[in-house]
Amino acid sequence: MKVLVIVGSSRGKGNTYKVTKQLEEKIKELGDVEFKYLFLKETNLEQCRGCFTCVTRGEHLCPIKDDRAKIEEQMLNSDGVIFASPVYVYNITALMKNFIDRFGYVSHRPLFFNQSAMAVTTSSGGGIKETLNYLESIILSWGFNFVYKLGVITHPYLIHTPRYTDEIENNINKAARIFYNSLKTKERKSPGLGYLIQFRMMRIHAIDTKEYFTADYKYYKEKGLLDRGKKYFIDSKINIFKNMFAGMIEKLIIRSMSKSLS
Template sequence: MKILAIMGSPRKNGNTYKLTRRVEEKMKQLGDVDFEYLFLKDLDLRPCLGCGACFTKGEDHCPHKDDRAMLEEKMHQADGVIFASPVYVFNVSGLMKNFFDRFAYVCHRPRFFKSALMLATAGFELGTGQMLKSFSFMAEVWGFTVAHSFAIAANDVLEFGTRADKAEKKIATAATKFFRAAASGRVKPGLVNMAVFLAAQPSIRKLSAEYYDYHYWRDHGLA
C-alpha cells in the first residue's frame, strides 16, 4: 500500500514531520506500507495569480509551469494521502494554503476518490478544532473521504509529558482508521462530498460548451 504524505511545515524536521513519522510507524505495525514524503517547502509551487485559466480552459493552461502537475500525479498514484500542517494563526500554514489555492480547479472538477488523513500540530489546542474542520472540508471537496483528522499540542521535541498516553492513543487511533480505509480501497462519499456535488451539478449542466468544466463533468459521467 502506497501512502503519500504532503508536508505543509516550513520546518523539515519539526513537530509536524515527527508526528507524521509516528503515524507511519504505527501503520507499518499493521501491514505492508510504503511511505513517500513531499515537503512543500522544497517544491517549486508558485502563488496562484487568480487568472482563472484553470477554471475556464483547464489546468494545463496555468501560466505557471512548476511542480503542480507532478504533485497531482503523485496524489493519483497513492492509495491514501496524508495532509500534514502546523496550526498557524488558527489555520493551516501558508505553504499548505498556497497548495490548496493552486489546486482550486479540483473544487470544480473533483477527482481524488480515495482516503485521506488530516493531521496538525500546535503549541496549544486552542484553534485546532476549527482549523481541522477547514482542512478536512478542502480535501472532501476534492473528492477525498477523510478517514480521520486529529491534532496534537506538542513542544519542540514532540514529547508529550504527562499527556503522553493520551497523545499515543490519538496517534494509534488515527493510524488504524487510516490504514483500514486506505487498504480497503473503498470510499463512501460523506455529507460534504455529496452536498458539493449536488449543488454544483445543476450549474454545470447549464454551462456553455466553451467551459472546461462542462466537458470534464460530461466526459466523466457526472452531469
C-alpha cells in the same frame, strides 16, 4: 500500498513531521505500506496568480510551469494521502494554503475518489479544531475518502508529561488503525447530505455556465454526470432520504433560476 505525506511546515521537520513519523511507524506495524514525503518548502510550486484559468478553461492552461502536474500525478498514484500542516495563527500555513490554491480546480472537478486521506496538525495551543475542519472540507471536495483528523498539542508544558504522552500515543494508534484499514479495504464512507447537494449544485452550475466554465462542463459531460439520474460523482451507497432531500433542493434551485430568467 503507497502513502504520500504532504508537509506544509515552513520548518520542514518540526513537530508536525515528528508526529507524522510516529503515525508512519504505527501504520507500518499493521502491514506493508510505503511512505513518501513531499515537503512543500522544498517543492517547485509557485504562488497562485489568481487568474482563474485552471477553473474556467482547464488546469493544463495554467500560465505557471512548475511541479503542480507532477504533484497531482503523485497523489493519483498513491493509495492514501496525509495532509500535514502545523497551526499558524488559527489555520494552515501559507505553504499549505498556496498548495490548496494551486489545486483549486479540483474542488470543481474532483479527481481523487480512489485515494484515502487524513489530516494531521500540531499546535502549541489553539487553532487545531479550525485547522483540521478546514483541511477536511477541502480534502472532501477533492473527492478523497477522508477518514480521520489527528490534532496534537505540542506545548512544552504538556508534551513531556507521562499522562499526555500516553494520550498522544493512543490517538496516534487509533489514527493508524483507521487509516490503514481504509487503505486495505478501500471502503468509502457514504457521502453526506451537504456533498450530495453540492454535487447537484455544481452540475447545475456546469450546465448554466457552460460557455464560460468550459472545463467544468466538459468534465461533467465526459463522465456522464449531466444525466439527472446520477446521484453523485461516483457510484456509492447513498441514504435514500438524503438523496430525496438533495433532489428536492435541486428542483427548487432549477425552478428559482427559471423564474428569474423569465
